[in-house]
Amino acid sequence: MSSLYVARGAFRRQALPRCHHILFSRRNLLGRPARGEEPTPLLPGAPTRTRFAPSPTGYLHIGSLRTALFNFLLSRATGGQFLLRIEDTDQKRLVPDAEEKMYEDLKWAGLEWDEGPDIGGPCVPYRQSERLPSYHYHVNQLLDDGRAYRCFCTPEELDAMKRVAMSEGRDYVYNKTCSHISAEESAQRAANGEEHCIRFRPDSQNPVVQDLVYGMYKSPVLLDDFIIMKRDGFPTYHFANVVDDHLMEITHVIRGAEWLISTPAHVALYHAFGWEPPQFGHVGLLVDQNKQKLSKRHASFNLSSWKERGILPIALLNYVLLLGWSPSRDSEETSEVMDLEDMIERFHLKFTRGDVIINNKDEFFQKAHMRKALDRDSAGEASPLAPLMPQFILALEICEEDRRSQEDPSAPHRQLGVRIGPPLATWVDSVESLNGTQDNPFSAIPDRYLSKIFHLNGKTFITPASFLKSNAYILWEVPEQEYMFALTNQRNMLHKVAVREGTEKETQPQPRKISELATTLLESLEGVPAEGWTEENIKSSIEPFIKSIGYVMDTRKKFEAWGWKFLRWVMFASASGPGLIPSMVFLGKEETLARVRKAHRVALSRNV
Numbered sequence: 069m070s071s072l073y074v075a076r077g078a079f080r081r082q083a084l085p086r087c088h089h090i091l092f093s094r095r096n097l098l099g100r101p102a103r104g105e106e107p108t109p110l111l112p113g114a115p116t117r118t119r120f121a122p123s124p125t126g127y128l129h130i131g132s133l134r135t136a137l138f139n140f141l142l143s144r145a146t147g148g149q150f151l152l153r154i155e156d157t158d159q160k161r162l163v164p165d166a167e168e169k170m171y172e173d174l175k176w177a178g179l180e181w182d183e184g185p186d187i188g189g190p191c192v193p194y195r196q197s198e199r200l201p202s203y204h205y206h207v208n209q210l211l212d213d214g215r216a217y218r219c220f221c222t223p224e225e226l227d228a229m230k231r232v233a234m235s236e237g238r239d240y241v242y243n244k245t246c247s248h249i250s251a252e253e254s255a256q257r258a259a260n261g262e263e264h265c266i267r268f269r270p271d272s273q274n275p276v277v278q279d280l281v282y283g284m285y286k287s288p289v290l291l292d293d294f295i296i297m298k299r300d301g302f303p304t305y306h307f308a309n310v311v312d313d314h315l316m317e318i319t320h321v322i323r324g325a326e327w328l329i330s331t332p333a334h335v336a337l338y339h340a341f342g343w344e345p346p347q348f349g350h351v352g353l354l355v356d357q358n359k360q361k362l363s364k365r366h367a368s369f370n371l372s373s374w375k376e377r378g379i380l381p382i383a384l385l386n387y388v389l390l391l392g393w394s395p396s397r398d399s400e401e402t403s404e405v406m407d408l409e410d411m412i413e414r415f416h417l418k419f420t421r422g423d424v425i426i427n428n429k430d431e432f433f434q435k436a437h438m439r440k441a442l443d444r445d446s447a448g449e450a451s452p453l454a455p456l457m458p459q460f461i462l463a464l465e466i467c468e469e470d471r472r473s474q475e476d477p478s479a480p481h482r483q484l485g486v487r488i489g490p491p492l493a494t495w496v497d498s499v500e501s502l503n504g505t506q507d508n509p510f511s512a513i514p515d516r517y518l519s520k521i522f523h524l525n526g527k528t529f530i531t532p533a534s535f536l537k538s539n540a541y542i543l544w545e546v547p548e549q550e551y552m553f554a555l556t557n558q559r560n561m562l563h564k565v566a567v568r569e570g571t572e573k574e575t576q577p578q579p580r581k582i583s584e585l586a587t588t589l590l591e592s593l594e595g596v597p598a599e600g601w602t603e604e605n606i607k608s609s610i611e612p613f614i615k616s617i618g619y620v621m622d623t624r625k626k627f628e629a630w631g632w633k634f635l636r637w638v639m640f641a642s643a644s645g646p647g648l649i650p651s652m653v654f655l656g657k658e659e660t661l662a663r664v665r666k667a668h669r670v671a672l673s674r675n676v
C-alpha cells in the first residue's frame with residue numbers, strides 16, 4: 069500500500085518540472101493584434117492558459133458548457149491556450165461513455181482545445197488517472213515537509229465520528245487523531261501495508277482568496293485536515309486540481325461558484341508547495357425561475373436536449389454566454405447577437421455576481437443565428453446548417469412514421485398525403501425508395517436538399533419538429549380531404565370579395581367559381597416554359613390574374629389581394645408555410661400543375 073505513495077526511481081530524482089517548454093504565443097489565433105499590446109483592465113495583458121476540467125461522471129450540460137466557453141474565450145482573446153483535462157479520479161462514479169461524449173459535444177459546440185487527452189500537448193498526460201506518479205511525488209513532498217500526514221482511521225471509525233457530530237448538531241471535522249502519530253511510526257505502519265489516506269495539515273490561519281468575481285474571500289471556518297490522497301491511491305479532486313493547474317501553468321481558472329468555498333483549501337495547498345496560485349474567477353450558478361439550481365430535472369439542463377431541439381451550436385453559445393456576462397456598454401457594437409469571433413473580440417472578465425436566472429432568450433438567438441446561417445449558407449461557405457441535419461432527418465422520420473400510422477387517429481401527421489415530395493426525384497437515385505416501405509428512407513436525402521428547404525422558410529426555424537410541421541407540404545403531397553376542409557373558408561372569403569366589390573362599385577367581371585379561377589391559374593402557369601420556371605417568370609405570368617380577383621380585409625383591417633389566399637389554398641390547402649412563388653419553383657412545374665389540377669378537381673366536385 070505504502071508504495072502507492074512513494075515516488076520511486078526517476079520520479080523521485082527528477083523534480084517534475086512544469087511545462088517550461090510551453091511558449092506563450094502572442095500571435096492571435098484570429099489574426100488580430102494581441103490584446104496584450106493594449107492592456108485593458110478587464111482583460112489580462114498577457115496570453116493566458118486556461119482549462120476546462122470536466123469529470124467524466126456525467127455529460128456536458130449548459131452550466132459546464134458556459135464554463136468551457138468562458139475559459140475558451142479568455143484564452144483566445146489573449147492569444148493564449150485552452151486545455152482540456154479529464155478529471156477522472158473519482159473512479160466509482162465514472163460514466164463509461166462520458167469522456168467520448170464530452171469530446172463530441174465540445175466539438176459540436178465549436179470549442180476547440182489546444183492541448184488535451186486526445187491530441188496531446190507539452191503537459192501530457194491530460195487524463196488525471198494517468199498522472200498518478202506525479203500526485204504521489206507531490207504528496208510525498210508534503211509528507212516530507214510535515215505538511216501532510218497519513219491517516220489510518222478506518223471508514224467505520226470516520227463514519228462513527230460523523231454520526232456523533234450529527235447527533236450533537238455540529239458540522240463534522242476530522243478530530244486529527246492521526247496527526248499526532250510520529251513520522252517514523254507512520255512510515256513503519258505504511259510500510260507494513262496498513263491502509264491509510266493522506267491528509268493535508270493546514271496553517272492555523274485560512275488563506276485569503278482574491279477572486280475576479282467575488283473579490284476577497286476568506287472562509288468563515290478554519291480549514292479541516294482535508295484528504296488529499298484517498299485509500300485507493302487516487303488523489304482527491306482538490307489535490308489533483310492544484311497540482312495539475314500548477315504543472316500545466318494554468319494562469320486563470322474560471323469555474324462555477326460552487327467551487328469558491330473549496331478555493332481556500334486549494335490556495336493553502338499552493339502556499340504549502342510555495343507555488344503562485346492562478347487567478348480565480350467563480351461565476352454565478354445557473355438557477356431556474358424559482359431560484360433552484362439547474363439540474364438534470366430541468367429540460368434545458370442537458371446538452372442533448374438542446375441538440376434534439378435542433379438549436380444551432382452558435383445560438384446556444386450565444387445564449388449561455390449572456391447568462392451572467394454581457395458585452396461592454398462602452399463598445400460601439402451593441403448587438404447581443406455574436407458569432408464566435410465577435411465573442412472573442414468583445415470578451416472581458418467582468419461577470420455578474422450571484423446566481424443567474426436562466427431566461428428564454430434562446431429562441432431569439434436561434435432565430436438571429438438562423439438568419440446568419442442561411443446567409444452564409446447561400447454564400448457557399450461550409451454549411452453552418454450541417455449540425456442541424458441529423459435532428460432534421462430524425463424529425464422527418466418521426467413525421468413519416470406518424471403519417472403511416474393511419475390507424476392511429478391521434479397521430480399528428482395523419483393529414484399528410486402519401487407521396488413524398490417530387491422534387492426529391494432529382495436528388496436521390498430512386499424516389500420510389502423514399503415512398504416505399506424502407507424503414508429509414510430519409511437517410512438517403514442529401515443535406516443540400518434539406519438546406520434548400522431551410523432556405524424556403526428557415527427564418528422561422530426554431531426546432532426541426534415545429535419547422536417540419538409548418539412546412540410539411542413542401543415534402544409531402546397535400547391530400548384531397550385537406551383541400552375540402554379548407555374550401556369552406558375559400559367560399560366565405562369569396563363572399564367577402566363580392567361584398568367589397570359591391571361597396572367599391574367595381575364592375576370588373578369576375579369569375580365567381582373557384583373551379584374557374586383554378587382553370588385560369590392553370591392556363592397562366594402552363595404558359596411558363598419548364599426551362600424558364602423561375603420566380604420572375606412565374607410572378608409575371610400570374611400576378612395580373614392574382615390581383616384581378618378582388619381584395620379581402622385581413623385581421624388588421626387592411627385590404628389584401630384575395631388571389632394570394634386562393635393560391636395558398638391551391639398550393640398548400642391554405643396551410644401556413646413558405647412563400648408561395650419560391651415554393652412553386654422548389655416543387656417544380658410538374659408538381660405545381662398537379663396541385664392546381666387537384667384543387668380544380670376538388671372545387672368542381674363541390675360545384676364551387
Ligand code: GLU
Pocket residue numbers: 121122123155305309322323324327
Ligand atoms: N472536475 C471539476 C468539475 O467537473 C472541475 C472544477 C474546476 O474547474 O476546478 O467540476
